[in-house]
Amino acid sequence: MDREVPPVPELKVAVPSSMQSGEGGGAIPAMFAATQYLDEEERILKPAEPALFRLSNVNFWYGHKRALADVGLEIPVNKVTALIGPSGCGKSTLIRCLNRMNDLIPGVRVEGLVEYREQDIYAPKIDPVEVRRRIGMVFQKPNPFPKSIYDNVAFGARVNGYKGNMRELVQQSLRQAALLDEVQGDLRKSGLALSGGQQQRLCIARALAVQPDVILMDEPCSALDPIATLKIEDLIRELVKEFTIVIVTHNMQQAARVSDYTAFMLADETGAGSLIEYGHTQEIFTNPKDKRTEDYITGRFG
Amino acid sequence: MLTRAEFEDPNLLALALRRRPLRRSGEFVIVGLLTLCAAISLLTTALITYVLVSEAATFFQEVSFREFFLDTEWQPLFKPVSFGIWELVAGTANVVFWSMVMALPLGLATAIYLSEYAAPRTRRLLKPMLEALAGVPTVVFAYFAINVITLEVLMPALETVGVDLPVFNSFAASLMLAVMILPTIASISEDAMASVPRDLREAAYGLGSTRLEVAWRVVVPAALSGIVASVLLAIARVVGETMIVAIAAGSTPNLTLSPFETIQTMTGFMLQVGLGDARRGTTDYQSLFAVGMMLFMITLLFNVAATLLVRRFREEYE
Amino acid sequence: MAAVRAHVSLRATGAVARRQFVSRVSRYVLLAASLVGIIVLAYLTYDTLNTGASRLSWDFLNSYPSRFAERAGLRSSILGSAWVMGVTVLLAFPVAIGTAIWIEEFAPKNWLVTAVKLNLANLAGVPSIIYGILGLTIFVRFADLGPSIMAGALTLALMIIPMTVIAAEEAIKQVPQSIRDASLAVGATHWQTVRSHVLPEAMPGIMTGIILAISRAAGETAALIMIGAFTFIAFDNTSVKDDFTTVPIQIYNWTIRPSQQGFQVNASAAIIVLMGAVLTLNLLAALIRERFRRE
Numbered sequence: 047m048d049r050e051v052p053p054v055p056e057l058k059v060a061v062p063s064s065m066q067s068g069e070g071g072g073a074i075p076a077m078f079a080a081t082q083y084l085d086e087e088e089r090i091l092k093p094a095e096p097a098l099f100r101l102s103n104v105n106f107w108y109g110h111k112r113a114l115a116d117v118g119l120e121i122p123v124n125k126v127t128a129l130i131g132p133s134g135c136g137k138s139t140l141i142r143c144l145n146r147m148n149d150l151i152p153g154v155r156v157e158g159l160v161e162y163r164e165q166d167i168y169a170p171k172i173d174p175v176e177v178r179r180r181i182g183m184v185f186q187k188p189n190p191f192p193k194s195i196y197d198n199v200a201f202g203a204r205v206n207g208y209k210g211n212m213r214e215l216v217q218q219s220l221r222q223a224a225l226l227d228e229v230q231g232d233l234r235k236s237g238l239a240l241s242g243g244q245q246q247r248l249c250i251a252r253a254l255a256v257q258p259d260v261i262l263m264d265e266p267c268s269a270l271d272p273i274a275t276l277k278i279e280d281l282i283r284e285l286v287k288e289f290t291i292v293i294v295t296h297n298m299q300q301a302a303r304v305s306d307y308t309a310f311m312l313a314d315e316t317g318a319g320s321l322i323e324y325g326h327t328q329e330i331f332t333n334p335k336d337k338r339t340e341d342y343i344t345g346r347f348g
Numbered sequence: 349m350l351t352r353a354e355f356e357d358p359n360l361l362a363l364a365l366r367r368r369p370l371r372r373s374g375e376f377v378i379v380g381l382l383t384l385c386a387a388i389s390l391l392t393t394a395l396i397t398y399v400l401v402s403e404a405a406t407f408f409q410e411v412s413f414r415e416f417f418l419d420t421e422w423q424p425l426f427k428p429v430s431f432g433i434w435e436l437v438a439g440t441a442n443v444v445f446w447s448m449v450m451a452l453p454l455g456l457a458t459a460i461y462l463s464e465y466a467a468p469r470t471r472r473l474l475k476p477m478l479e480a481l482a483g484v485p486t487v488v489f490a491y492f493a494i495n496v497i498t499l500e501v502l503m504p505a506l507e508t509v510g511v512d513l514p515v516f517n518s519f520a521a522s523l524m525l526a527v528m529i530l531p532t533i534a535s536i537s538e539d540a541m542a543s544v545p546r547d548l549r550e551a552a553y554g555l556g557s558t559r560l561e562v563a564w565r566v567v568v569p570a571a572l573s574g575i576v577a578s579v580l581l582a583i584a585r586v587v588g589e590t591m592i593v594a595i596a597a598g599s600t601p602n603l604t605l606s607p608f609e610t611i612q613t614m615t616g617f618m619l620q621v622g623l624g625d626a627r628r629g630t631t632d633y634q635s636l637f638a639v640g641m642m643l644f645m646i647t648l649l650f651n652v653a654a655t656l657l658v659r660r661f662r663e664e665y666e
Numbered sequence: 667m668a669a670v671r672a673h674v675s676l677r678a679t680g681a682v683a684r685r686q687f688v689s690r691v692s693r694y695v696l697l698a699a700s701l702v703g704i705i706v707l708a709y710l711t712y713d714t715l716n717t718g719a720s721r722l723s724w725d726f727l728n729s730y731p732s733r734f735a736e737r738a739g740l741r742s743s744i745l746g747s748a749w750v751m752g753v754t755v756l757l758a759f760p761v762a763i764g765t766a767i768w769i770e771e772f773a774p775k776n777w778l779v780t781a782v783k784l785n786l787a788n789l790a791g792v793p794s795i796i797y798g799i800l801g802l803t804i805f806v807r808f809a810d811l812g813p814s815i816m817a818g819a820l821t822l823a824l825m826i827i828p829m830t831v832i833a834a835e836e837a838i839k840q841v842p843q844s845i846r847d848a849s850l851a852v853g854a855t856h857w858q859t860v861r862s863h864v865l866p867e868a869m870p871g872i873m874t875g876i877i878l879a880i881s882r883a884a885g886e887t888a889a890l891i892m893i894g895a896f897t898f899i900a901f902d903n904t905s906v907k908d909d910f911t912t913v914p915i916q917i918y919n920w921t922i923r924p925s926q927q928g929f930q931v932n933a934s935a936a937i938i939v940l941m942g943a944v945l946t947l948n949l950l951a952a953l954i955r956e957r958f959r960r961e
Binding site: 179253 | 550553561
């Protein structure tokens with residue numbers, strides 16, 4: 047993996063000089079106080095680290111219905127960024143914009159700029175297949191193919207014409223997904239025979255085998271029990287050392303546990319979701335600037 | 349309905365409630381009649397089996413199983429008579445094979461296109477047209493097979509390259525049979541593909557697969573039992589189809605899989621007996637039932653296999 | 667802060683470009699394959715109209731069969747078809763609906779209902795010529811009905827009952843449980859509920875199934891030839907005891923004549939009539955289905 051940015055030690059966040067600590071921030075250490083700032087001109091919420099994704103003025107339509115309104119943010123490299131918000135706030139739509147999964151639904155339209163490594167991924171010459179093999183995805187419900195564990199993991203590498211040692215790649219991907227020990231010697235077994243949590247880690251292994259740069263996770267634990275959920279969360283912390291991770295979750299504790307940055311989204315009365323607040327996770331949860339973020343986090347609605 | 353008085357007076361109420369069994373007994377008759385309706389279908393099967401078995405038994409008193417299954421010639425109408433079923437089975441196998449060669453790729457391609465590629469509007473346009481194809485009476489296909497396919501298209505075309513195609517040939521029949529079963533294969537396979545969960549497609553797209561790769565490597569394998577079931581049902585229909593083969597493929601039993609020869613299928617022979625005036629009790633007339641039994645068992649085999657596969661497919665995804 | 671620089675090309679290059687090309691081309695190949703059957707149908711329709719349309723006239727519809735192609739017509743076969751279809755529907759309709767109601771509403775949930783359903787599925791796949799020899803043996807010979815309209819209708823009724831039952835069952839299954847509950851809760855008996863709520867709700871679906879079954883029976887040829895309906899009829903049918911012929915049998919009759927006698931034109935014209943009727947029935951079924959589609 048070629049990356050120019052060394053992993054940034056956790057919680058050590060650069061504070062741009064232009065930022066002031068928010069009102070009522072007295073109790074919060076200054077280092078947490080200003081992890082986000084708004085680029086007034088471009089209206090992009092930015093964390094301090096180098097950005098892998100950069101979204102500005104993103105609008106999204108399902109037919110005539112707007113689902114995202116003027117979303118702008120930067121997603122930092124080698125961090126876990128969580129998207130939270132009540133149901134229907136557009137967080138799933140947003141994450142699916144990042145690897146053009148939304149292209150598959152007839153009648154949708156994306157406006158604005160979605161940049162990955164400084165390239166507009168919706169530009170005419172860009173190929174969605176190229177985008178998706180670099181930006182992997184794990185879905186809400188574990189969805190292994192009705193094939194063997196081995197074939198599940200090998201699938202992506204096979205369609206992508208992987209030339210190396212497939213056995214090794216499968217083993218390595220399963221190890222990375224912390225599943226190898228549980229299925230070792232049983233790789234011919236159907237992926238559907240695994241438990242829910244194992245299936246989801248199989249899906250993660252399957253995504254890793256394509257050797258992506260980013261892993262998008264759309265509520266990966268919503269169908270799992272608490273123990274399986276914890277395993278996935280540990281895995282996420284492990285994986286972020288090597289990958290950039292974006293996770294949609296409706297579970298605020300989960301966002302607090304696994305993510306470095308949190309974006310809070312909310313839909314307006316027409317159902318169009320927009321970004322309300324974005325910043326260092328600890329700050330969002332301890333010192334939200336926006337009243338609506340605070341209400342949501344303290345469980346007053348949603 | 350109960351009256352107000354009945355509600356208030358316990359004795360009257362008790363009487364009124366006793367009316368119910370009477371009303372029930374009326375319903376008992378109705379349910380009995382409904383059961384009788386259902387019994388008719390069981391009776392039909394029983395009758396088919398009885399007719400085939402008892403009449404075929406008469407046939408096998410004259411002709412040994414040995415001759416029926418080991419002789420290679422079917423010549424019931426001219427002397428020396430000979431009753432080797434394989435020429436007729438070969439005729440049926442001939443049209444099954446060639447019609448499948450044509451219909452399977454087209455039907456599968458249609459199903460994949462409708463399920464994975466077509467925009468909703470295109471689907472709404474294409475599907476009714478395919479259904480219309482399924483509604484065409486087979487005698488109409490038969491007319492086309494001989495008058496259009498053989499006489500207008502194939503024979504002139506093959507004549508220019510010096511090939512002499514018989515007027516009655518398996519190819520024209522197979523082509524029309526393929527058109528006839530195309531909707532069966534396409535629509536049952538498409539149903540199977542449509543019930544493959546969307547999750548699986550998303551997973552494959554998420555790994556950087558193209559549309560064709562998603563269709564061919566994920567959707568088709570996942571829907572395979574449904575697709576195989578559609579093929580088995582289609583084969584059963586070809587095996588049982590009479591008019592197309594009787595009119596276009598000829599009535600000369602022939603142990604061949606060549607599509608450019610005159611043949612006779614099991615159904616073709618049965619229709620020939622039905623048209624003729626063979627008398628009841630004669631061996632050639634009774635052979636109708638022996639062939640019928642063979643036909644019945646073959647179609648039953650394919651249909652049962654298809655039913656079991658469809659059921660397994662449902663269990664996988666529902 | 668600076669963004670992470672581009673290290674990767676997101677344009678389709680090399681293998682991906684090739685795969686995407688194949689995938690894009692596949693769309694057109696698959697579309698072309700989907701159109702083959704429809705194109706064949708279109709060509710055949712064109713050919714039939716081209717050959718037979720000029721022969722269509724009141725005279726043609728109103729004449730009895732004849733040894734001479736230009737004098738032969740469809741009168742007796744149209745009447746025969748109408749008679750047989752009518753009687754078939756009268757016989758098959760009540761039995762099919764009754765069976766479907768029994769299966770869906772009253773059958774004990776045990777091996778019996780499983781056997782009946784399995785049996786129906788298999789009967790639906792039995793070749794029509796087998797129904798033909800059943801009709802020949804049981805109705806024509808054993809019951810001594812001869813090759814009459816009644817024998818033909820009984821044979822066709824047995825043939826279409828299975829598919830009609832399956833369609834009716836599907837329609838009854840679609841009726842929401844809440845409607846049954848509401849009726850039962852106000853004190854209606856099971857049968858009253860079925861008669862006044864379930865059946866009316868399911869009727870459009872049942873009708874669609876019946877109409878498609880009729881259209882199948884209307885085109886049926888082999889079963890009726892087996893019972894002996896391949897005959898020369900030059901009179902109008904007046905009772906179910908009459909011998910008869912039907913339009914598809916007439917088409918068969920004309921198709922197998924030597925081509926130089928001009929009967930092929932008659933066959934084409936008769937096909938236009940038969941296809942007109944069958945397509946009308948299919949269209950009717952489609953309309954009913956669309957009109958009452960439950961969202």
